[in-house]
Amino acid sequence: MALQLYDSWTRSLRPFTPISGDTVGMYCCGPTVYDYAHIGNLRSYVFEDLLRRTLAWHGYAVRHVVNITDVGHLVSDGDDGEDKMEKGSRRSGESAWDIAARYSRAFQDDWAALNLLPPALWCRASEHIDAQIADVATMAERGYVYRTADGLYFDTARQPDYGYLARLDRSGLAAGARVAMGGKRSATDFALWKFSPPGIKRQMEWDSPWGRGFPGWHIECSAMAARHLGTWFDIHCGGEDHVAVHHSNEIAQHQACHGNRLANFWLHGAFLTLGEDKMSKSAGDFLRLQTLVDAGHEPLAYRYLCLTAHYRSPLAFDWDALAGAASALQRLRDAVQRWPQGGTADAATLAAFGAEIGDDLNLPRALAVAWRLVRGELADDTKRATLLAMDAVLGLDLAAWQPQAAPPDIVALAAARQQARADKRWADADALRTRIEAAGWQLEDGADRPRLTRRARAGH
Structure with missing residues (x-):
């Protein structure tokens, strides 16, 4: 059967065919490494790994690129608050660079533990500043950028179809916007380059044609994806929380620079929930x-x-x-x-x-x-x-997988139970089974001797 995938852009199932040959370019939004990943985050990466493996099942080679956001992600979608890396540094006393390295390693350890196939490339935002500055300069030349006191912003009014991925009602966002306007012209405008605050020394900042500062979160992904997969590639993935803001802004930037929506397919995974609520760090x-x-x-x-x-x-x-x-x-x-x-x-x-x-x-x-x-x-x-x-x-x-050998004390309990069964001391046998299971082992009676396997607990 041919492969069909649900494309968030068209909101429909579409037959999948690579843009070129039998190689698929796939970009996946990776972690912001200011803290550990939670299992809700990790669900997205499991879904993307299953996609990659399914593509291979259908005979395609996959160039899988995953970013690591180690700069530029502010604590609010409204482009206010601190950079998450700088805030993490202030909280812990470690340097922002050390925090990025530590949580990147922790994330990659989780990745390996879940048996996720390693990507062709891990790309770090902090190592692609020149590419991001170049894209902002292109947008500025074409009239998509304006300057405020705290940075450069993308003028979404220049794009009549801005927010199409999320089917945004832009008129409804104007008066009751949940974001702080500051010097922005529209609630949907977003930061491309933020100036370093006066009198505050940031650890992660760079010179640019517009002043010393750091990139906005959204410019990182569109710039890196285009540099490593080309300006029109097959699949862009992420969590469903990326649709309305992050991915809509990636598309806006890329349309301004290159005239297309960046990826032929946009795939999004749903939340992991605890009860009725999505899982979150906050x-x-x-x-x-x-x-x-x-x-x-x-x-x-x-x-x-x-x-x-x-x-x-x-x-x-x-x-x-x-x-x-x-x-x-x-x-x-x-x-x-x-x-x-x-x-x-x-x-x-x-x-x-x-x-x-x-x-x-x-x-x-x-x-x-x-x-x-x-x-x-x-x-x-x-x-x-x-x-x-x-x-x-x-x-x-x-x-x-190989079975884990039971420790000597558990083996001894199983042997004692076998003897109790042979002596028809059923109450003793049941009590010994209870002790074995309470220690985290499952006992299965076999033709010659019982089999012991490690048993996961139902609670924490």
Whole structure:
């Protein structure tokens, strides 16, 4: 089945074909590295990894570029407040550069733990200042830029179709705008270059034709994407919170410089929620991947949880759901361990799986195909080969998993339980099982001896 993807620009499913040959250029908005990523942030990167793997399934090579925002992201979409890096430095006492390096490493550690394929390029905003200045200069020459006391701003009135990606009602934003106007002409205008405040020494600032300062957040991504993928490339991704502001502004800048919307497809992932609310760092619900690990869950259990909801649908997080995902992942691992090697993948099952992922990355239905395989009647070696072929997209690293050996005290409890069962001391056997499970191990009775596997906890 041909691959079709939901394009946020057209708000429709569209058949996907690369712009040129069999290579896909894909840009993904990366983290602002002033703090750790939370698991809601990480859901977006799992979705983008699934997209990349699905493109490879369809035979395409992917040039995957991910930015790291280490300068220029203000605390408000209204272009006011401090730069997040400078604010983080003031809070911690570390230099902004050290903060960027530390949280970049932490983010890349999370990336690897979730088995996300490494991008072709990590590009840092602070290493592309010249490209950003060049784009601002082009826009200024063409009349899209005006100057205020605190910086250079993009004049959105120059673009009648500004905000089309978000279907913005610009007239409705004028009077009751949630952003501070300052010296801006319109509520939708946004910063391209901010001047360093008088009397305040910033750690991250550069000379420009307009004065010493730093770039706005939006100019970073459009400049870097164009430099590394060209001025018209295949796919631009991000979270759904990017649609109304960040991506709309990227498109506006790029149209002013190059006359097109930057990417042929715009794909956006939905939020991870806690109850009815999206997860955010400011709302007191800042769950890191390490938080899950500290509660006894593997990062790949969280990856499995992300597979259970379509990327354009909200995913509700709770600990019981994560424990269920961990259990399901373990059953897949156990099956692969149990089945013999040497089989050939079943073509019909792979075709069914491919049809689901080709339908706008419908991973919940693709998982259903995998579970029908596990429970079906094919030969076990065929099942193994087929499931491992599907794992090229699922990314659960099933072939590499090895069972964790239980510690001696747990092995001793299991042996004592076996003896209690042999002696028909059923109450003692049940009590020993309870102790084993309370220690975080699952016991499964086998034909010759019990099997012990590590069990994730349902809470934190």
